Amino acid sequence: MPITVNCFATLAQYSPPGGQMDIAPGMTTGKLVDLLGIPRDGVKILFVNGLRVDLDAPLKDGDRVGMFPAVAGG
Amino acid sequence: MNTDPGRTLDDLAESASMPDGSPVRTISPRAVRSAAHLLGLSLRETEILALEREIIPARYLRNFNSLDCPSQAALLRTRVALVGLGGLGGPLLEGLARLGFGMVRAADHDVFEPSNLNRQLLATGATLGLPKARAAAQRVEDVNPAVELNVRQLFVDEAGFAEFFQDADIALDALGGMASRPAALRGAALAGVPMVTASVAGWTAMAATVLPGCPGPADLFCPGGDTGGLCAEDHLGCLAPAINVAVGLVLAEAVRLALGREPQLGGPHGRMVAVDLGTMSWDRFSLG
Numbered sequence: 001m002p003i004t005v006n007c008f009a010t011l012a013q014y015s016p017p018g019g020q021m022d023i024a025p026g027m028t029t030g031k032l033v034d035l036l037g038i039p040r041d042g043v044k045i046l047f048v049n050g051l052r053v054d055l056d057a058p059l060k061d062g063d064r065v066g067m068f069p070a071v072a073g074g
Numbered sequence: 075m076n077t078d079p080g081r082t083l084d085d086l087a088e089s090a091s092m093p094d095g096s097p098v099r100t101i102s103p104r105a106v107r108s109a110a111h112l113l114g115l116s117l118r119e120t121e122i123l124a125l126e127r128e129i130i131p132a133r134y135l136r137n138f139n140s141l142d143c144p145s146q147a148a149l150l151r152t153r154v155a156l157v158g159l160g161g162l163g164g165p166l167l168e169g170l171a172r173l174g175f176g177m178v179r180a181a182d183h184d185v186f187e188p189s190n191l192n193r194q195l196l197a198t199g200a201t202l203g204l205p206k207a208r209a210a211a212q213r214v215e216d217v218n219p220a221v222e223l224n225v226r227q228l229f230v231d232e233a234g235f236a237e238f239f240q241d242a243d244i245a246l247d248a249l250g251g252m253a254s255r256p257a258a259l260r261g262a263a264l265a266g267v268p269m270v271t272a273s274v275a276g277w278t279a280m281a282a283t284v285l286p287g288c289p290g291p292a293d294l295f296c297p298g299g300d301t302g303g304l305c306a307e308d309h310l311g312c313l314a315p316a317i318n319v320a321v322g323l324v325l326a327e328a329v330r331l332a333l334g335r336e337p338q339l340g341g342p343h344g345r346m347v348a349v350d351l352g353t354m355s356w357d358r359f360s361l362g
Binding site (some may be wrong): 006008009010012019044045047050051052066068069070071072073074 | 158160161162163248249250251252255272273274275276278280291292294295296297303304305306307309310311312317345348350352353355357358359360361362
């Protein structure tokens, strides 16, 4: 099923092409992080459809995922 | 010359017209200074009196009509506490002064170094080695002397944040790095002051409003209070375009808060913003 993944800052290198990818139904956010090759401790905040979730959130068709490392520069 | 405040200001006002042809009365910076001297008031107080008579200080004329006279006067009555005068804090301070925020408390312990020159507005060849606080004071005096600025070369520590933010209407977190950000959030919460916080790494800019008692980005970035790890900016640096985006987001939110409007970057109905200038994407997220 198609989802959109937006990885910010240092995680941008792991973004799928065009931010689009197909995953198996019911995949969790943690499995998605693994699938993208991102070290789990590098993801500090995860959002699905604008709401904060943990690594065990199941994903649905059309979900929009956002991932952040720690960002504190100024 | 009379010293009735209203008549004094009326006498010093000039007729002008807006770009659409509508008539306005304005008062020049020099005339504001004269009126303040005659009336025994500060520049800020004089500008407020003028605005109450719908006389627009010329320095704010191009804030109109996005900011009307009552709104402009409200900004002049707003107390902002700004921590950090570097990449984010320098242009934030300048933006506050140009918008006409009337009372600003600011602090930074640091001095300018060459690596600040890529993005920090107040870092120039002339200010290298000087305290950021001193450059900030000079800049505000040059840009808008009506701003009553209390700026100190000071490292605000864990215990100091609540006192620093006390009595402010708005707290602005312009710190660089993670180390003090969770403490700043706690301090603003203790002081009961809404905080607008921003951070940058590479092409990414983030901004959020944190109401007292609510979680902020720094809480989520540092689970368990551990601020020790590397952050994205340690790899990606901090680029001026991302700084400028973050500063614009924070200033717009500060105006909303000063005018008593609902925050848009946090609170019950708002969401933080993340912008990636590498992909030109804009996302909104709820931290609740």
